[in-house]
Amino acid sequence: MNVRTLIKYWRTVLVVTEMTLRMNFMEPFVIFTVLIQPIVIALLGLWMLQGRGAEGAIFVVVGSGLTGLWSSLLFISGNSINIERWIGTLEFLVGLPTPFEVIVFGKNLANVLQSLGAMILGYLIAALFFGYSLTIEQPLLFALSVLFTVLGFVSFGLVIAPIFVMNPGVQGWQNAMEFPVYVLCGFLFPVALLPGWTTPISYLLPPYWAAVALHGTSTGGATFGQTLLAWGMLVLFSMVDLLIASRLFTLMLYKARADATLGLE
């Protein structure tokens, strides 16, 4: 898949995003993963980091929102293809003239967008329940960072989804993949606290660069150069992920057709 394909099928992407958002609003698991779990983590973080005042609060708000983004990506976007299989609509989607990855892109976009709601809720809780006066130090750069984050996460989700379909064994590790990314990507504490050998691993994870950009622009702790680097890495990872996803979707669909397993577990 490439950007040209996405532009050509932009209407499909928007319709799929809207339909996915509507369906997800009624799904308890999605509501928990996207809203409740990040709020609980935000509450934990706000109580634990009370001593750091408003700067710590905005750090927690952004960080807890990122945990919601990753959990949504892992459990919801990761199962975006399997869900269609379970409800019996995968064959119809694959049979459409619209490239299947465009549809999955729209689903992932919906999942990521709804996860941003957790960040807004966390902000409200910190402001209303804890009484913090929160300000985003670089609002324009923060808004741009959010856009790059959305791009990075959606693209990453396009890689995860076909991998989970083709390798149920990997999907069995979903529960074990949630907290390691929280730790390695510096969502709620700096990765400098971790052993040095983990740093290269952090650099290879798109959520890490999203955290760098969002934390840096919200607290004002990053220079413009550091923010640009984070954006650049998110764009680079997005391009790579879209390329990999394209190959994975081709392989997945070929394998499903060759093995006649499109509608089977």
Place this chain on the structure above:
Amino acid sequence: MRRILNGFRLFWQGAILAYVALFHWLRPIQYAASKIVMPLAQMFFFVYLGTFATGADNASFYIIGNALQIAAVSGIYGVTMSIGGERDAGTLPYLFGTPANRMLIFLGRAFMNVMDGAVGVVIAFMWGVLLMGLDLSNTNMAALALTVFITTFSTCGLGLLLGSLALVTVNVMFINNLVYFLLLIFSGANIPMQNLPGWIQAISSALPLTRGIATARLLVGGASLSEVGPLLWGELGIGVMYSLLGYVLFTVFEIEAKRRGTLELV
């Protein structure tokens, strides 16, 4: 005597089969992911967050709290799925059609999860010692083992209560996830109880894990079994209370479902 032996056989076979059925679809490596890797990652997250917030000297506070909180994985998810799985598998009518003692069936579901949960907590403590520098040199290990067992039992009691709800709702996983994550706040695993609002402290006192975590922290600090006795008795009482409440609900739901003919319906 024969009745006692039959009851024991019913309890034991039910416990074994429920546990095997729970994991029959898991490969060993996936079991390891859920029981070893996930708890370790969760511990690392909250220990690093806690030490970032309050300093490295307080690491043991978070290690102990999160190690014991791991009991909730088996206690809540394991027990609930052992009971709720009957409905998903379509075996609920057969279960309720038997004359078997409901108390033995009910408690048998929790027994193996108590053992499994205790093993999970021991593994978590092992990670704490090996990787995070937890010092157990002043700890009465027998008392700590007893604390782990009782805390796991009390958490399974909560799981039995939630498992009863699985008979009447399809959203039990939502409830499980909510309770599991709220326990991270209410149990005092990551926040000293005195730092929480009064209403949260009041709720925490009626929940499993709270006294168990406090007991474990005192034991690691060098307290004797007699000093933590009241807390342990309280934790045990909490577990018995939730188990009995869950059993009562289980019986009520069975009667109600038979009366309405909704045994397999939402």
